[in-house]
Amino acid sequence: DVKVTQSSRYLVKRTGEKVFLECVQDMDHENMFWYRQDPGLGLRLIYFSYDVKMKEKGDIPEGYSVSREKKERFSLILESASTNQTSMYLCASSRWGDLEPQHFGDGTRLSIL
Amino acid sequence: GENVEQHPSTLSVQEGDSAVIKCTYSDSASNYFPWYKQELGKRPQLIIDIRSNVGEKKDQRIAVTLNKTAKHFSLHITETQPEDSAVYFCAASIGGNNRLAFGKGNQVVVIP
Numbered sequence: 001d002v003k004v005t006q007s008s009r010y011l012v013k014r015t016g017e018k019v020f021l022e023c024v025q026d027m028d029h030e031n032m033f034w035y036r037q038d039p040g041l042g043l044r045l046i047y048f049s050y051d052v053k054m055k056e057k058g059d060i061p062e063g064y065s066v067s068r069e070k071k072e073r074f075s076l077i078l079e080s081a082s083t084n085q086t087s088m089y090l091c092a093s094s095r096w097g098d099l100e101p102q103h104f105g106d107g108t109r110l111s112i113l
Numbered sequence: 114g115e116n117v118e119q120h121p122s123t124l125s126v127q128e129g130d131s132a133v134i135k136c137t138y139s140d141s142a143s144n145y146f147p148w149y150k151q152e153l154g155k156r157p158q159l160i161i162d163i164r165s166n167v168g169e170k171k172d173q174r175i176a177v178t179l180n181k182t183a184k185h186f187s188l189h190i191t192e193t194q195p196e197d198s199a200v201y202f203c204a205a206s207i208g209g210n211n212r213l214a215f216g217k218g219n220q221v222v223v224i225p
Contacts, residue, residue: 031211042217043157043202050211090156098206099145099164102213104156 002027004105006091012111019078021108023091029103030096032074034058034066037088037107049074050096081112115140115207119216127224132190134201134219139184142208146186148177149202151218157202161188193223 007022025032033048035058045058047066055066063085067075074093078085088109092102116139126132138146147162163170163177163186170177179186186205190197200220204213 033212040217043215045212048212056210094211096211098208098211100211101147101159101162103159104149106156 002029002093002103004091004093004103006089006105006108008108009106010109010111012113013078013081014113015081015083017078017081017112019081019110019112021076021078021089021091021110023074023076023093023105024072025074025093025103026072027093027095027103028071029093030071031094031100031102032068033092033094033102034064034074034076035090035092036060037090043090046076083112086110086112115143115205115214117203117205117214117216119203119219121219122217123220123222125222125224126193128193128195130193132188132193132197132221132223134188134203134221135185136187136203136205136216137183137185138205138214140205140208140214141181141184143205143214144208145206145213146177146179147204147213148175148188149204151200151202153199160201190221193221195223195225197221198223 034046035043049068091105094100094102144165149157151157176189203216
């Protein structure tokens, strides 16, 4: 069974802080994704990566960056946190290919005060 | 780019009745359509998926149908139970780049 683990379930940070969200998958998946989930807006893709050190912008990359130094780990970075980045953040992974499902972590509820 | 829309946004059904959620998509190159169920406070979980070379797929009480000509696909839940209450997301593959485009989700409420 695929296991996608996010480092924190709940996180509270202050405006202007640099915030790191970590995600690890144990299935040797090539693709990893970061989404944010807000009521009424569904899942919006922030960034994704299809290989180590490779990254692609999603639909809402502004204010975020990512790092993928190892295949199993994908980090989301809020360079200078703002209150409008308060949200649920979901990490997912999948095998390479267009016919592959994504497997999600439990999410990190991030609050920026 | 791909645009996926779900209807209705909220659906209430009596326990034992059927529930149907419909999604439409815009990109004719999409060829993979998964459905996810997200219970309150939990991760989205894949419940069923369908590929474009198949018109229908069934797994116990859930089924998915695909109409590629009309660019829509639907989730059918029969004999609904209270544990079916959740948010359901449909998605469609974005051709050639391993991504999925998600709908905004449907809240399904099963009334005991």
